[in-house]
Amino acid sequence: MKKGLLILGAIFASAISFGQEASELHMRVRATGVVPMEDAKIEAIGGNVAVTNNLIPEIDFTYYITKNIAAELILGTSKHEVVAVNTALGNLDLGRVMLLPPTLNVQYHLYPTKNLKPYVGAGINYTIFYDQGQGKGRNAAVTSVDYKNNVGFGFQLGFDYKINDKLYWNVDV
Incomplete structure (x- = not known):
């Protein structure tokens, strides 16, 4: 089963102030929605695959190369239920699978x-x-479900809003 992954970042609070200077490394903890985009083949019985979405805790590290350019590594893992739907045998529970979708982004602030x-x-x-x-x-x-690790692209649009020198509000899609 091939998967693309869209990570929807939700609201987070940071323990460290953000990127005013080059060479700073910052850590964020936030809630992230993991929304798999299914791409699967069901041989013999037809149908489609449906995979549940999940809200998980996530940690990311942002290194500011310059004041405006940063590299961000997003880390988290999520559990998903998988169902074959509209097959010749009806809907079939295919079990669960865990995903580890590390994402590396280059950001412009x-x-x-x-x-x-x-x-x-x-x-x-x-x-x-x-x-x-x-x-x-x-x-x-x-008789079997095969999952295939896969490469995809990530895109972000977000903002940090300063609450005080050590705490920010973040929304990221």
Whole structure:
């Protein structure tokens, strides 16, 4: 099963102030929505694959190369339920799988005001599948599910809003 991965960053609070200077390394902890985009072949019985979305804790590290340019590494892991839908045998529970989708982005940060710091980023993602679990119910017809690690692209648009010198509000899509 090939997967693309879209990471939707949610709201986070940072423990460190953000990128005023080059050579700074910052860490963020935030909630991230993992929304898999399925691309699968179901041989013999037809149908499509549906994979659940998940909200997970995530950690990322941002290194400021210059005041405006940074590299960000996003790390988190998520659990998903997988179902074959609309097959000749009906809907089939294919089990669960864990995803590890590390993403490396290059960001460009703007500083339009003292407190608002919007940014845009783009990068690469490599999704690793692990810890497969068996489905329940009528899965006697399903003899195997194969997951294929896959490379994808990531894009970001977000902003940091300064609450105080050590705390920021972040929204990132």
